[in-house]
Amino acid sequence: MESRIIRLTSAEISTLWTAYMNNSMASCVLSYFVEKAEDQEIKSVLEFALSVAKKNVNGAKVIFEGESYPIPKGFTEEDVNLKAKRLWADTLFLHYVDQMAKSGFAAYGMSVALSSRLDVREYFNDCLDLNQEINNKAKNIALSKGIHVRPPILSYPEKIDFVKEQSFLAGWFGDQKPLLASEIMHFFHNVQTNAIGKALIMGFSQVASSPDVRDYFKRGKEIAIKQIKVFHSILQNEDIPTPMTWDSEVMNSIEAPFSDKLMVYHIALLNIMGLGNYGMAISTSTRRDLIKEYMRLSGEIGLYAEDGANLMIKHGWMEEPPQAVDREKLSK
Known part of the structure; x- marks a missing residue:
């Protein structure tokens, strides 16, 4: 009932519109990656990520249709050529999905925080959960294949300490x-x-x-x-x-x-x-x-x-x- 009474806010329209555009683009990119991937484990992650992108596009579309809001054109089958030759290796496909998922956390997290209507919050919470699943799948396969690049390791301090000089903020x-x-x-x-x-x-x-x-x-x-x-x-x-x-x-x-x-x-x-x-x-x-x-x-x-x-x-x-x-x- 709430979603039928309360109109979409500027924040909700903006984040839904962006989600539709970005996921329609991702659907094209990932469909090509799936078509070209040869490693079956990597392909499984790409297929899951593709299904998520399509689901996210449809979810935003349903909310827009309920508001009689114009559906963005975004990107369609006209923007991808699945028959084109391979342009990147499978490992790049996997690293790409991992990096894009990292950005998804920030985008979807902010979208949830800025949304008021229950149906919109549920949509972005679902996007966030699925994004986390993509990130876990991509990272686990990269780790199993020995191609996950870990951040640098630092030595542990022997004790806690406190900043004593203003030079801590210097640098020039x-x-x-x-x-x-x-x-x-x-x-x-x-x-x-x-x-x-x-x-x-x-x-x-x-x-x-x-x-x-x-x-x-x-x-x-x-x-x-x-x-x-x-x-x-x-x-x-x-x-x-x-x-x-x-x-x-x-x-x-x-x-x-x-x-x-x-x-x-x-x-x-x-x-x-x-x-x-x-x-x-x-x-x-x-x-x-x-x-x-x-x-x-x-x-x-x-x-x-x-x-x-x-x-x-x-x-x-x-x-x-x-x-x-x-x-x-x-x-x-």
């Missing part, structure tokens, strides 16, 4: 304190997400049909390379091991498995995820030099994301997200 000049465990965690995670993004965009740059889209992807690859080098340099200066990249998982195919529209949207999504990750890293950093570095890198991603949005508008690919009514326009 003089002696620098060692990285905190939380700072290492974020550097490690950001290297991984950039490495996955780099492997994806390398493949996209090989198969994109539009010259301007291909150039955009090449530029994105260079940005990923630069940012990975920054994170590697900081970790190496602290004698902390750096995670691997997955460049070798990209095949030499030049046959596009996805439409240019889907690929540009996917990179836009990775840009949003990257900015969110950097924002979280800034919030837990205590060294000013690290905060400055993250802000510089965020600015670079922000400019790249803006160019991607302009590219989508140029080609007529950007679906207009929910927004407030323009009262001034209506009054004319």
Whole structure:
């Protein structure tokens, strides 16, 4: 009864719309991965993740239909070519699912917190539970195959201690304190997400049909390379091991498995995820030099994301997200 009386809030419309768009894209990507996967254990995770993406699309659609709210176009079978040659190796498929599930925790968790209506909260709680199941399945298989990349191990302290000097917050000049465990965690995670993004965009740059889209992807690859080098340099200066990249998982195919529209949207999504990750890293950093570095890198991603949005508008690919009514326009 509640859902029939109370209209959707701006937060609910926004998060449902985003969930529909992202899961419709994921359905296309995962259907191609399932078609090409040869390792049966990895394929089973991909099939489960695909079923979840389709379920999430349908769940959002049902709520929108109940409100007579326009269903987004999103992405369809027109945006994927299952017959295209293999563009990435099976291990990249598995790492991709693992990384996307990590981002799902933040997105769905926030969506639950911002939702008021019971049916919407139930939808996002279900999304969150299924996302956790995907994460567990992917991680367990990666561990069993010896390809799960663990964060660095730190020595245990002998006792608790307290900060005694203001220099704990320094970083630009003089002696620098060692990285905190939380700072290492974020550097490690950001290297991984950039490495996955780099492997994806390398493949996209090989198969994109539009010259301007291909150039955009090449530029994105260079940005990923630069940012990975920054994170590697900081970790190496602290004698902390750096995670691997997955460049070798990209095949030499030049046959596009996805439409240019889907690929540009996917990179836009990775840009949003990257900015969110950097924002979280800034919030837990205590060294000013690290905060400055993250802000510089965020600015670079922000400019790249803006160019991607302009590219989508140029080609007529950007679906207009929910927004407030323009009262001034209506009054004319």
